[in-house]
Amino acid sequence: MATDSQSILGARATYHHGDLRAALVEAGLALAREGGPEAVVLRETTRRAGVAPNAAYRHFSSHQALFDAVRAAAVGALAQAIEAELRQAEALPDAATRARGMLAAVGRGYLGFAQAETGWFRTAFAFGAHDVEVPTDPARTAAKGLNPFELLGYALDAMVQAGVLPAERRPGAEFLAWSSVHGMALLIIDGPLRRAPPAVRLVLGGRLLRMVEAGL
Numbered sequence: 001m002a003t004d005s006q007s008i009l010g011a012r013a014t015y016h017h018g019d020l021r022a023a024l025v026e027a028g029l030a031l032a033r034e035g036g037p038e039a040v041v042l043r044e045t046t047r048r049a050g051v052a053p054n055a056a057y058r059h060f061s062s063h064q065a066l067f068d069a070v071r072a073a074a075v076g077a078l079a080q081a082i083e084a085e086l087r088q089a090e091a092l093p094d095a096a097t098r099a100r101g102m103l104a105a106v107g108r109g110y111l112g113f114a115q116a117e118t119g120w121f122r123t124a125f126a127f128g129a130h131d132v133e134v135p136t137d138p139a140r141t142a143a144k145g146l147n148p149f150e151l152l153g154y155a156l157d158a159m160v161q162a163g164v165l166p167a168e169r170r171p172g173a174e175f176l177a178w179s180s181v182h183g184m185a186l187l188i189i190d191g192p193l194r195r196a197p198p199a200v201r202l203v204l205g206g207r208l209l210r211m212v213e214a215g216l
Contacts, residue, residue, distance in 0.1 A: 021059040021069075023049045025137070028070035033119040037126035040067050069137070074120040076136030078148050081117075082109030086151065099162035100213060102155040107181045107209040110148065114185035115201070121185070152178060156216075165216055177212050184208050 027048035031039040042063045046053045060066040085108045089101030114121040136147050146154060152174050159165035165173070187193045188201055196204075 020049065020051065020055065023051075024056055024059065024066060025069050025073055028066060029073050029120070032070055032074060032123040033117065036119045036122040037067070037071075039119070040070050040123070042066060071123055071126070073137035074117075074124040075147055077117065077120055078110070078113050078124055079136050079146065079151060081113040082106050082148055082151050083143060085109035085112070086155070095162040096164050099155070099158040099164050102158050103177070103213055104209045106148075106152050106155045107177070107212065108205070110181050111185055111188070111201075111205050114189055118189050121189070125182075149174065149178065159216075169216060173216050176216060180208060180212050 024045055027045045028040045030048065031041070031044060042056055043053050045066065046056050049055075056066060060069065082105070085105035086102055089098060089105040092098040092101050144151065144154070156165065156170060156173050156177070160167050160170050184193075184205060188196075193201060193204070
């Protein structure tokens with residue numbers, strides 16, 4: 001594990017190559033991973049990047065601008081986690097099975113990320129409106145170039161195309177599915193399921209995803 005001085009030297013080397021913005025975002029991501037959105041403080045971010053606080057203003061007009069970039073990176077990481085699950089489902093040969101598997105994969109990726117990267121998950125949905133069009137960080141955008149909400153829409157469209165979701169029930173379905181899975185994620189990381197054994201969480205998550213599909 002790198003020492004603070006080693007981290008600072010690395011950040012300064014990056015800065016000398018003109019990539020201070022990326023170094024600041026990386027430092028902000030490290031803080032968010034450790035302590036959630038409240039930990040992304042401008043002074044500590046610049047300290048970790050090895051520069052004076054004022055240096056951040058060369059790339060970010062305010063703390064909010066820096067936070068927005070860190071949030072976009074966290075959203076991108078969530079998209080990558082979802083796509084990792086999607087790839088397996090997309091390989092299924094039968095169209096109906098594939099479409100159902102894709103919807104479940106989006107949910108599994110979402111729930112898994114919330115538990116494995118809780119600081120980033122909280123950061124992705126913090127400070128301001130939960131705008132579904134929040135962009136992902138280009139450096140972390142998954143292969144499809146879609147944010148998590150768009151990946152959910154992609155899976156739902158596949159269900160319509162496969163004939164397992166009637167077209168007339170497609171409008172608004174993403175909000176129904178998202179609210180259910182997001183609610184479960186919050187119960188797991190902040191609610192009564194936070195002390196539940198992993199096996200119990202896994203079973204409940206699977207039941208929820210089947211319930212979502214059946215209820216659409």
